[in-house]
Amino acid sequence: MTPETIYGATGIALFAIGLYHALVLPSALRRIVALNVASVGAGFVMVIAAWRPGGGADPVPHALVITGIVVLVAATAVALALVRALHDADTTETDDTP
Amino acid sequence: MIADFLWLGLIAAGLIFFAAGTLGLLRFPDLFCRLHALTKADNLGLALVALGTAGLWATPAAAMKLAVIWALVAVSAATSGHMIARHARRAWRQEDAL
């Protein structure tokens, strides 16, 4: 067993856990978190692909994962803004109808 | 070699303080006791781990970086502990007033 197999399996498992929960969880906020977990799983697979036994990893997948993390936080922020807007819209509606 | 064991011993002692702090967090009855366990034990634990790591690294640059990290974490932990306690006490007072 090597770090590669351990974390490779972790990455695949995280992706599966995240994807499944993003499909079935009954709350929008939770589904956003699930997608974040899935993308961490994808990050693991790419970091594994870059890893070399004696050190000296491939820098290109590392750069791609960093880009992915930054884009993901932007997408998460937009999704969470939608969650807040939905909540506000619902509150406004219930306030209007006594 | 003997010096290495000294540094490793410091790290191990630090981990014991962390474990004690975590035990307190899980087992103590109320929020204030838990904060007490967490902030004090973990700050000391981190100091010992940082000292041991600096010794193993054995360069002044690493030692100074670790010292800055410890100082920032200690100050942040103390402040967040204070903010949590203050918030909780206000919440209690509001409940008493009702």
Add this chain to the structure above:
Amino acid sequence: MSPPDPYLLLDLGLAATILVLALAALRQRDSFTMAVVFILFGLLVALAWVRLDAPDVALAEAAIGAGVTGALLLRTLRHVGGERRDPAPVPRVVAGMLGLSVAGFATLGGLALMATPRHGTGLIPAVAARMDQSGVEHPVTAVLLNFRAYDTLLEVVVVLAAVMAVWAIDRTIDRAAAPLPYLPGVALRGPIAGAYLRLVLPALALIGAYLVWIGAYSPGGAFQGGAVLAAAGVLSALARGGRWPRTAATMPLLRGSLVLGVVVFTGVGIWAAVAGGGVLHYPPAQAKPLILLIEASVALSIAATLTALFLGHMPQPAARIALRKGTTNDT
């Protein structure tokens, strides 16, 4: 047979903890606990990536994946006051079928990963061969800011677009009826919080600048440094109860910082084309100062962007501040 590697035990324990935390975050009933467990999850993932020789990725995950995303989650929970369940959850049969397909998909993915040829040279020699022309000494920074600068430029544009989207969404809300977007209850106020901020904000500025600078030589860079600066932005916003400073200069300054990264990056790219190398092909002699210039402006933009994404609403335009002065209440 060689004795078992003690590090493998660490790897196994870390991997198991990461999986347990992911499941705990997704299946945890309480929303606040979910957010805290998710932050812990991100920090342990960062530790695993240090084990896999990816310190740059680990820094980005700890600062952005765990830190900024965690702050965004907590901020959203504070606003909506707990999760709202969908009226019609996914039926059990459908969930089971989805579970089976995801499990099958994951098995195929695992098999594909095992069948992939491993430990090849990859792009390592291609990067190493051109390091002397890149202007920096750290391969990941060379890839991000030079060899694949297009990706990074577009990434900065995406993040800017996210702020525009969040502001557009916020403007659809009728603020006369809906709760205000501020965070009054979590204000960092009082003498201890004040002393803490006076100590920590300059330290964060220094650490952020250091991370940007050190990116040329070793792990660090514009995004990690920008995230640390964003932490300073979020802390100072929290000291005002989650509001932008209510001055006429806020909006122009903020707009300037938001677009600075895109403007400087594009400008340098075009300048390189005019100088004869092609778009974003910096002349090797000037590569280092150009990359540092881009990194410094991108870091500032990322800091402003992440702070804006955290607050989630626009600063009031100067005209409205003048009009409504004295009439607004702070609830």
